[in-house]
Amino acid sequence: xxxxxxxxxxxxxxxxxxxxxxxxxxxxxxxxxxxxxxxxxxxxxxxxxxxxxxxxxxxxxxxxxxxxxxxxxxxxxxxxxxxxxxxxxx
Amino acid sequence: xxxxxxxxxxxxxxxxxxxxxxxxxxxxxxxxxxxxxxxxxxxxxxxxxxxxxxxxxxxxxxxxxxxxxxxxxxxxxxxxxxxxxxxxxxxxxxxxxxxxxxxxxxxxxxxxxxxxxxxxxxxxxxxxxxxxxxxxxxxxxxxxxxxxxxxxxxxxxxxxxxxxxxxxxxxxxxxxxxxxxxxxxxxxxxxxxxxxxxxxxxxxxxxxxxxxxxxxxxxxxxxxxxxxxxxxxxxxxxxxxxxxxxxxxxxxxxxxxxxxxxxxxxxxxxxxxxxxxxxxxxxxxxxxxxxxxxxxxxxxxxxxxxxxxxxxxxxxxxxxxxxxxxxxxxxxxxxxxxxxxxxxxxxxxxxxxxxxxxxxxxxxxxxxxxxxxxxxxxxxxxxxxxxxxxxxxxxxxxxxxxxxxxxxxxxxxxxxxxxxxxxxxxxxxxxxxxxxxxxxxxxxxxxxxxxxxxxxxxxxxxxxxxxxxxxxxxxxxxxxxxxxxxxxxxxxxxxxxxxxxxxxxxxxxxxxxxxxxxxxxxxxxxxxxxxxxxxxxxxxxxxxxxxxxxxxxxxxxxxxxxxxxxxxxxxxxxxxxxxxxxxxxxxxxxxxxxxx
Numbered sequence: 001x002x003x004x005x006x007x008x009x010x011x012x013x014x015x016x017x018x019x020x021x022x023x024x025x026x027x028x029x030x031x032x033x034x035x036x037x038x039x040x041x042x043x044x045x046x047x048x049x050x051x052x053x054x055x056x057x058x059x060x061x062x063x064x065x066x067x068x069x070x071x072x073x074x075x076x077x078x079x080x081x082x083x084x085x086x087x088x089x090x
Numbered sequence: 091x092x093x094x095x096x097x098x099x100x101x102x103x104x105x106x107x108x109x110x111x112x113x114x115x116x117x118x119x120x121x122x123x124x125x126x127x128x129x130x131x132x133x134x135x136x137x138x139x140x141x142x143x144x145x146x147x148x149x150x151x152x153x154x155x156x157x158x159x160x161x162x163x164x165x166x167x168x169x170x171x172x173x174x175x176x177x178x179x180x181x182x183x184x185x186x187x188x189x190x191x192x193x194x195x196x197x198x199x200x201x202x203x204x205x206x207x208x209x210x211x212x213x214x215x216x217x218x219x220x221x222x223x224x225x226x227x228x229x230x231x232x233x234x235x236x237x238x239x240x241x242x243x244x245x246x247x248x249x250x251x252x253x254x255x256x257x258x259x260x261x262x263x264x265x266x267x268x269x270x271x272x273x274x275x276x277x278x279x280x281x282x283x284x285x286x287x288x289x290x291x292x293x294x295x296x297x298x299x300x301x302x303x304x305x306x307x308x309x310x311x312x313x314x315x316x317x318x319x320x321x322x323x324x325x326x327x328x329x330x331x332x333x334x335x336x337x338x339x340x341x342x343x344x345x346x347x348x349x350x351x352x353x354x355x356x357x358x359x360x361x362x363x364x365x366x367x368x369x370x371x372x373x374x375x376x377x378x379x380x381x382x383x384x385x386x387x388x389x390x391x392x393x394x395x396x397x398x399x400x401x402x403x404x405x406x407x408x409x410x411x412x413x414x415x416x417x418x419x420x421x422x423x424x425x426x427x428x429x430x431x432x433x434x435x436x437x438x439x440x441x442x443x444x445x446x447x448x449x450x451x452x453x454x455x456x457x458x459x460x461x462x463x464x465x466x467x468x469x470x471x472x473x474x475x476x477x478x479x480x481x482x483x484x485x486x487x488x489x490x491x492x493x494x495x496x497x498x499x500x501x502x503x504x505x506x507x508x509x510x511x512x513x514x515x516x517x518x519x520x521x522x523x524x525x526x527x528x529x530x531x532x533x534x535x536x537x538x539x540x541x542x543x544x545x546x547x548x549x550x551x552x553x554x555x556x557x558x559x560x561x562x563x564x565x566x567x568x569x570x571x572x573x574x575x576x577x578x579x580x581x582x583x584x585x586x587x588x589x590x591x592x593x594x595x596x597x598x599x600x601x602x603x604x605x606x607x608x609x610x611x612x613x614x615x616x617x618x619x620x621x622x623x624x625x626x627x628x629x630x631x632x633x634x635x636x637x638x639x640x641x642x643x644x645x646x647x648x649x650x651x652x653x654x655x656x657x658x659x660x661x662x663x664x665x666x667x668x669x670x671x672x673x674x675x676x677x678x679x680x681x682x683x684x685x686x
Contacts, residue, residue: 015223016176016230023179024411046185047176048212054219 001066002074010084013056016047018085023047025076031067033077044077101328103307105279108290110321111299112345113277114338115256117317117328119308120248120266127206127239131198140194140201144187147201147241150269151234152181177234186212202239209235248273256317258307262289268378271296277319279304279326295379297628301326352631354683356387360634366642368616370634371624372424373602377416380423382627390427392624393489393550393602394420396471397436413474421482428485430550430600430624431475432529433461433468433502435491452555452564457492457529462501472509480519487525489550494532496542502526503545531555536584543595549588551620553603557581576605577614577661579653589619600624609636610668616642617649639675 008014014022026033026045033044037059042049044063055061065074132140180186186208193204213231216224251257253274261282262270267289270278278293278300293300299321311317311328318327318338327334360370371392372383383391396413421429437448437456448454461468472488479486490502503526513520527548530536536556539549557576558565565574575581585601592599600622605611607625612633615623623633637645648668655661 012223013221016227020176020179023183028411043185046183047179048183049185051224052212052215052219054216054221054224056221 001064002070003062003064004074004078005060005062006078006081008055008057008059008061009081010086011057013059014050014053016051018080019047019050021080021085022050022077025080026073029067029069029073029076031065031070031073033066033073034064036062036064099329100331100334101310103304103310103326103328105301105304105307105324105326107300107321107324108302109278109294109298109300111277111297112318112320112322112338112342113256113299114316114318114330114335114342115254115276116252117258117279117311117313117315118251118255119311119313120257120259126243127202128200129203130200132200134198137194137198140199140204141191143201143242143245144190144194144205144238146245146269146272147205147238148181148187150241151237152178177230180231180234181238201242205235205238205242245269245273248275251275256319258311258317260308267292267296267298268376271298271378277301279307279317279319281305281308291375295375295382295626295628351680351683352635355631355634355638358634358638360389360630360637362616362637362640362642362645364641364643366616367621368612368637369600369622370630371428371430371600371602371622372627372630373624374420374627377419379627380419383424383427386627386630388424388427388627388630390485391420391424391429392600392622394429394431396432396434410470410474413471414478417475417478418481421478421485426485428487429482430487430489430527430602432489432491433458433471435529436460452558458490458498458502459492462498465505468502468505469509472506473513476506476510476513476520476524477518479521479524480513483521484523486521486523487527487548489527489529491529491552492531492555493528493542494534496545499528499542499545529555530584530588531559533560533584536587539588539591540594543591543597546597548598548600549592550624551585551588551599551601551603553581553585553601553605556584556603557605560584572658575658575661576603577611577652579655582614582618582649582653585615585620586618593619598622607633609633609672610648610665612636613640613645614649614652617645617647635676635679636672639672639679 010018012018023045034041035044035050035053037053037055040053042053044050053061063074063077065077067073189208189211190201190204193199193207194201197204209231213228216228216231219225248269251273253276255275256277256279257270257275258279260280262278262280267278271292275298278298280300280302281304282302290300290302299319301319301321301324304326307326307328315329316335318330318334320327320338327338330338359367361367369389371390372386372388373393373395374380374383374391375395375397382388394417396416417429417431435457437451437454455463461471475486475488488506490499493499506524506526510520510522510524525547527546527550528535528542529552530539530549531552533556535542553576554565557563557574557578560581561573561575561578563570563573565571589599591597599620601615601620602624604625606615606623607629609632612623613636616637625633651664652661655664
């Protein structure tokens with residue numbers, strides 16, 4: 001299991017589109033994925049869960065990845081955060 | 091409401107056969123209802139069914155949703171597109187599913203109530219965040235909730251119809267046909283006409299007889315009436331009298347016996363008396379059909395159409411994960427057989443809005459012509475296929491439709507090779523043995539087939555289009571439908587040329603048009619040298635039976651005879667003569683089998 005802290009960088013925060021990008025990316029991997037924020041722990045493959053976090057710009061989240069492809073999965077998800085969820089297909 | 095002729099029996103109404111067949115059943119008038127949630131607890135034994143209903147409704151709503159994104163794209167509306175994307179994820183949210191299941195189990199409630207409550211839970215949480223960027227989107231959540239509930243209730247209605255149901259409705263969507271099929275509906279009668287092929291393609295694949303354009307049926311029929319759907323006679327008989335029902339019952343019984351008899355060939359090899367093997371493969375349009383591959387023992391997939399994905403997705407937005415999912419299902423359901431994936435083969439009308447209708451769509455922007463103009467679509471399709479192919483090495487063939495020049499094929503090939511390299515560099519497992527082939531359906535290609543042979547791994551003959559282009563006959567045009575003759579010597583000559591080139595260059599040739607599923611035509615094709623025929627899986631036993639009753643030499647004779655027929659009446663006579671002999675053969679075979 002690995003963990004990593006990320007910051008929401010895009011102006012609009014984690015609204016529907018970023019959340020759907022995160023889920024799309026995360027479900028490509030086998031690893032279980034959870035997101036921690038203000039003491040909550042939600043399933044990162046659940047878009048509704050991500051939305052209920054209501055993470056705005058500047059919010060700090062901790063990502064937790066657990067499974068055979070955890071490193072690659074973590075890299076992909078953190079890249080999404082780094083790019084501010086700009087459309088980055090590959 | 092008082093219906094006309096409410097008391098009369100034996101009322102005949104004409105229609106147009108979309109899927110052939112003959113059934114008698116109970117007429118069920120199908121309409122689309124309103125939302126009304128029943129919160130009462132139900133018996134525990136029904137709970138698993140409620141969960142199933144949720145899953146089915148989710149699938150159905152997913153499909154309809156994607157069609158809306160189609161609209162968003164045609165307007166270049168990226169906001170709407172984004173919402174649609176998010177909705178897809180919401181629909182498939184694992185936590186939502188878990189909650190619906192939990193609610194059904196813990197509270198013993200119906201799926202509709204559980205869905206309502208689960209959505210409410212999230213709506214409340216999002217409201218509590220008080221963040222306007224989320225709260226403003228709540229209407230999307232409510233909308234999705236309502237659509238799911240509506241669908242669950244529709245399913246309940248259809249399921250309550252029972253196994254003898256013949257649906258009578260104004261119009262039917264492809265998704266409804268799938269829902270009908272899953273609930274064992276016997277036949278479909280629509281008052282609307284001019285249904286474009288998709289609902290009927292699905293009905294055909296599922297073996298559900300269907301009559302469309304039966305205009306006055308809804309005015310005459312009452313829910314619960316006995317009804318006969320006669321696809322052969324292109325009509326419907328409402329409240330048949332004793333005489334009519336017993337005569338139809340006899341025909342239906344004969345048909346059933348025939349089907350039952352054909353079951354004996356299912357496990358047997360598709361080969362002639364002398365041992366020449368003819369590979370019988372499956373044409374597959376959508377996921378539900380994949381089960382039929384195993385059921386009818388198809389030897390792999392000769393034609394995996396990807397067009398239905400586009401129907402449900404938006405133009406140019408074929409979601410790669412959905413494409414991959416579809417391919418994956420097909421591979422998983424076809425043992426170790428070959429999977430021939432055809433790239434998108436649609437006309438421009440499916441991609442653009444109505445304004446840009448073409449004067450001659452069949453001679454227009456379609457198939458590979460679209461793919462080459464919209465590279466991102468081609469690339470996304472190739473990528474999905476190659477990624478899945480990498481997981482099932484040695485099984486993939488990619489079929490390029492509507493090729494009319496070598497340049498087109500070479501361009502696709504280049505895209506394919508570039509993509510494989512990129513994937514390999516990225517560390518994605520790739521299959522270096524993917525075969526790339528073309529549809530032979532344009533006369534110019536058939537005429538110059540030897541020029542293609544050095545570059546192509548296989549040929550697949552599309553008899554529908556090849557016939558239409560060779561004979562200059564639009565097969566959808568009723569005025570000239572009698573001119574549509576797939577066994578015309580000109581068409582057979584093109585097929586023959588393709589086979590010869592195949593033999594010379596050691597390239598497999600298959601036929602994947604409708605023609606292959608007609609036993610007579612299948613024999614003719616085999617006689618010309620075709621060794622791979624692909625068809626709707628449920629028609630495989632019929633064709634296999636025919637092949638198993640002949641020596642290959644006899645089959646060649648049948649082909650030779652038809653090639654010598656210069657007129658339609660000669661061809662009809664030849665077919666009749668064959669039929670007479672074949673019926674004799676069948677009779678003998680039947681008594682042999684029955685004696686066992």
